[in-house]
Amino acid sequence: MERNDAKKPYALILAGGSGTRLWPLSREEMPKQFLALCGDSRTLLQRTALRLLSFTDKDRLRVVASGKWKALVSHQLLAVGMDSGFIIEEPEGRNTAPAIALGMARLLASGASPDDTVIVCPSDHLIKSEENFAAAMETATRAASAGNIVTFGIKPTNPDTGFGYIKTSRAGDQWFHVDEFVEKPDAENARKYVESGRYYWNGGIFCFRLSDMLRAFEAHFPEGEAIASADSERVALNFLAAPKLSIDYAVMEKADGIVCVPLDAGWSDVGSWDSVYDNSPKNGSENAVSGNVCLSGGGNNLVVGCERLICGVDLDSMIVVDTPDALFISPKGSSQKLRGVVQELKASGRTEVAESPTSARPWGTYRVLSKGDRQKIKKIEVAPGKRLSLQYHVHRSEHWIVVKGTALVTIRGHGEGASAEETFVHEGESVFVPKGKLHRLENPGKIPLEIIEVQIGEYVGEDDIERVEDDFSRAGQTG
Amino acid sequence: MERNDAKKPYALILAGGSGTRLWPLSREEMPKQFLALCGDSRTLLQRTALRLLSFTDKDRLRVVASGKWKALVSHQLLAVGMDSGFIIEEPEGRNTAPAIALGMARLLASGASPDDTVIVCPSDHLIKSEENFAAAMETATRAASAGNIVTFGIKPTNPDTGFGYIKTSRAGDQWFHVDEFVEKPDAENARKYVESGRYYWNGGIFCFRLSDMLRAFEAHFPEGEAIASADSERVALNFLAAPKLSIDYAVMEKADGIVCVPLDAGWSDVGSWDSVYDNSPKNGSENAVSGNVCLSGGGNNLVVGCERLICGVDLDSMIVVDTPDALFISPKGSSQKLRGVVQELKASGRTEVAESPTSARPWGTYRVLSKGDRQKIKKIEVAPGKRLSLQYHVHRSEHWIVVKGTALVTIRGHGEGASAEETFVHEGESVFVPKGKLHRLENPGKIPLEIIEVQIGEYVGEDDIERVEDDFSRAGQTG
Numbered sequence: 001m002e003r004n005d006a007k008k009p010y011a012l013i014l015a016g017g018s019g020t021r022l023w024p025l026s027r028e029e030m031p032k033q034f035l036a037l038c039g040d041s042r043t044l045l046q047r048t049a050l051r052l053l054s055f056t057d058k059d060r061l062r063v064v065a066s067g068k069w070k071a072l073v074s075h076q077l078l079a080v081g082m083d084s085g086f087i088i089e090e091p092e093g094r095n096t097a098p099a100i101a102l103g104m105a106r107l108l109a110s111g112a113s114p115d116d117t118v119i120v121c122p123s124d125h126l127i128k129s130e131e132n133f134a135a136a137m138e139t140a141t142r143a144a145s146a147g148n149i150v151t152f153g154i155k156p157t158n159p160d161t162g163f164g165y166i167k168t169s170r171a172g173d174q175w176f177h178v179d180e181f182v183e184k185p186d187a188e189n190a191r192k193y194v195e196s197g198r199y200y201w202n203g204g205i206f207c208f209r210l211s212d213m214l215r216a217f218e219a220h221f222p223e224g225e226a227i228a229s230a231d232s233e234r235v236a237l238n239f240l241a242a243p244k245l246s247i248d249y250a251v252m253e254k255a256d257g258i259v260c261v262p263l264d265a266g267w268s269d270v271g272s273w274d275s276v277y278d279n280s281p282k283n284g285s286e287n288a289v290s291g292n293v294c295l296s297g298g299g300n301n302l303v304v305g306c307e308r309l310i311c312g313v314d315l316d317s318m319i320v321v322d323t324p325d326a327l328f329i330s331p332k333g334s335s336q337k338l339r340g341v342v343q344e345l346k347a348s349g350r351t352e353v354a355e356s357p358t359s360a361r362p363w364g365t366y367r368v369l370s371k372g373d374r375q376k377i378k379k380i381e382v383a384p385g386k387r388l389s390l391q392y393h394v395h396r397s398e399h400w401i402v403v404k405g406t407a408l409v410t411i412r413g414h415g416e417g418a419s420a421e422e423t424f425v426h427e428g429e430s431v432f433v434p435k436g437k438l439h440r441l442e443n444p445g446k447i448p449l450e451i452i453e454v455q456i457g458e459y460v461g462e463d464d465i466e467r468v469e470d471d472f473s474r475a476g477q478t479g
Numbered sequence: 480m481e482r483n484d485a486k487k488p489y490a491l492i493l494a495g496g497s498g499t500r501l502w503p504l505s506r507e508e509m510p511k512q513f514l515a516l517c518g519d520s521r522t523l524l525q526r527t528a529l530r531l532l533s534f535t536d537k538d539r540l541r542v543v544a545s546g547k548w549k550a551l552v553s554h555q556l557l558a559v560g561m562d563s564g565f566i567i568e569e570p571e572g573r574n575t576a577p578a579i580a581l582g583m584a585r586l587l588a589s590g591a592s593p594d595d596t597v598i599v600c601p602s603d604h605l606i607k608s609e610e611n612f613a614a615a616m617e618t619a620t621r622a623a624s625a626g627n628i629v630t631f632g633i634k635p636t637n638p639d640t641g642f643g644y645i646k647t648s649r650a651g652d653q654w655f656h657v658d659e660f661v662e663k664p665d666a667e668n669a670r671k672y673v674e675s676g677r678y679y680w681n682g683g684i685f686c687f688r689l690s691d692m693l694r695a696f697e698a699h700f701p702e703g704e705a706i707a708s709a710d711s712e713r714v715a716l717n718f719l720a721a722p723k724l725s726i727d728y729a730v731m732e733k734a735d736g737i738v739c740v741p742l743d744a745g746w747s748d749v750g751s752w753d754s755v756y757d758n759s760p761k762n763g764s765e766n767a768v769s770g771n772v773c774l775s776g777g778g779n780n781l782v783v784g785c786e787r788l789i790c791g792v793d794l795d796s797m798i799v800v801d802t803p804d805a806l807f808i809s810p811k812g813s814s815q816k817l818r819g820v821v822q823e824l825k826a827s828g829r830t831e832v833a834e835s836p837t838s839a840r841p842w843g844t845y846r847v848l849s850k851g852d853r854q855k856i857k858k859i860e861v862a863p864g865k866r867l868s869l870q871y872h873v874h875r876s877e878h879w880i881v882v883k884g885t886a887l888v889t890i891r892g893h894g895e896g897a898s899a900e901e902t903f904v905h906e907g908e909s910v911f912v913p914k915g916k917l918h919r920l921e922n923p924g925k926i927p928l929e930i931i932e933v934q935i936g937e938y939v940g941e942d943d944i945e946r947v948e949d950d951f952s953r954a955g956q957t958g
Binding site for chain 1: 503789790791793797799803808816820823827848850851854858880881883909935
């Protein structure tokens, strides 16, 4: 069927990114692409997928991500209607060039033709105008079908020194020839570029025919070609053997016949809280607020709240980001200093930089409600039909209280002969899992299972867990 | 024994005050006097009691407070070494004149002589110099023994319009004759008062012989005399019959022979977050911080944190007050607008104005860790030998998990014949209390009992509680 419909492009979403520029909302374990920002309830990854699905099919969309993001990616995309099997797992993060080659290999293996076009797109950017984006993609697909490797040029709104620039010479009315890719410039050059009107920001979005990129790999990045055209079982090995290079450095800056399609769609990489404010809907006082927020006087503030009530008086041009375990406050314009502060926090051993109060697992999600020396309390949601791995803890006993749905709980001793006890636990009921006992939590029902887990013990760290068996067919992995 | 030691004064602490000027730390259910402020781990009430105990005896100290503060007062003062029985309970709040009369009645009933002197003192003020305070009290006690009713004059540091003023004419070197008590003046008059050097702030602290105040009552506030000199069983009735008047209005402004002893002891009524900042110890950048706070750049900030990490970048002269369920942020100088904002919050139905995440009960304390539609999670601490009242809930089941200590739990059905089940629950164990079942929690041990309570139900409000029996001898009251 795919071969009969060659006009529709494939799409590769690169979801490998990590970073804490939007700390404390983003954490090492919860990077930007998985966050809902700027007044939209869907995450940047979800919005990216839905954007691409407006002009291609589910079965042509893939997400390239390292294993540690697998659960989050599938949790978020299944939630917006994707079918399973769309994740292409990176054996490890090796930058964009190997990632794209890996994606190409999997597409070819799953029946894509070398003549098919592919759109490659980051997962953590914001696009305001879906229409303009779709139009640019349509243009790019035609340009790619004509044998061009297409990059998208974003018209600079300011002489930003944080982006690479694309130098173009006008030729043709819909796509231009690219003269040169320029690394992040200094302020002086950035100014010149913007004034000249011939430079665009490089947004890291690309479109090409598989065959053309394979040729470009051959010429400039043979390790990429070795990945993309390998037999399935060699793909991973070749991937791990490839150098960590960006697609710009490995191919774009060297290949000929690269064209640029301008993208005027309100693009932003939302790289700071200031840019989150700029891209958020505002109320009468130019405040961008979410959560339980009450502001009196002042204006031009960004307040990102959670459950807690936030009350601000006479706040002006401030940024307030509240999460269950960490709060960030700064005047606008200072938010780029956040990176350094977060590094200091990490150096001083604060776990709030890496750990996220919310986590996704193959079986569902959990949220830490409260942490103490001898206890930790979690809200756990297990998806219908899913179950956690059979496990035990050396230092803590666990109490599971069912808030919603019905749980099937297995508790048994160790060793072959040990007798297993399976119990159904219903709404409002609870079950006790003693220290050291093997146990498993499962949702046999048709609705999500919500439980409160209270851990009590001399040590309640996440690493006190022994998994006896991981059954991915039914779910498994970290519980 | 008291009669042999007439030189030591009695002390009445007035702890009836309420207010939310320091919201969200102070709540309707947790007024200022019960808060630890300005870098001291002891609450204002505790510091007030310890200050008075530096020159009088435990058995001469009483706290006048309405019933709703009884648990908090005794919890906090027992914690700083007071013996029980020091609380004089107001049948209801009727302002300071009836409160003082009530205190006098109880003192006389417990063996005080009319010649004994009494110091009356609010519970929610800050005193920096304990030495100067003690010296002023010593002076005042001598003035009182000489037949004067003494008020204390605080040298104004600014033309504040929030206080009443005392006009004096110099006479004698240690105490002056009071010409006049002046109500809160306008800015213009306040300025004149301060410039004249003859005006003091009225700090609401007094010292007198019981007999002299009884005479003053007789002349100017007969209802007070009716309270102070009634038989024990008539005291409460007469108290309830008295008008709600301040001691200033009822007596001080009218009586003759009132003298003023200057009090130069770094007094503050800590009536706003700005004044909390002014009275707090500062670090190098003039920041006053408590909790897990990390400030980078800026300075002159007050940051009052709780468990959560608070990270501020380039904050300047800001006030940040964080509590588990509410956060307040404002620039310094705007904190007096808080009162109006809090009123709006209350009008809009926010429970964070009245309810406090921490509460004291006769049996111990509890803290709300997490609240949801269908669940509420509390950390409960029951003092050794104490127990909650026998109770049941219509809408929720409860799960008790013992974190520390040992619990004795009673669960039984309703009606005479119903069988009662008493179980010991040990560390790491839990017990389930079904909806509608009568239950009681008790700490039979020698160390505090810590439990996590998880409430599950279609309604988890505090008012879903039916108490079957209150056993104050062993504890009782709200569970």
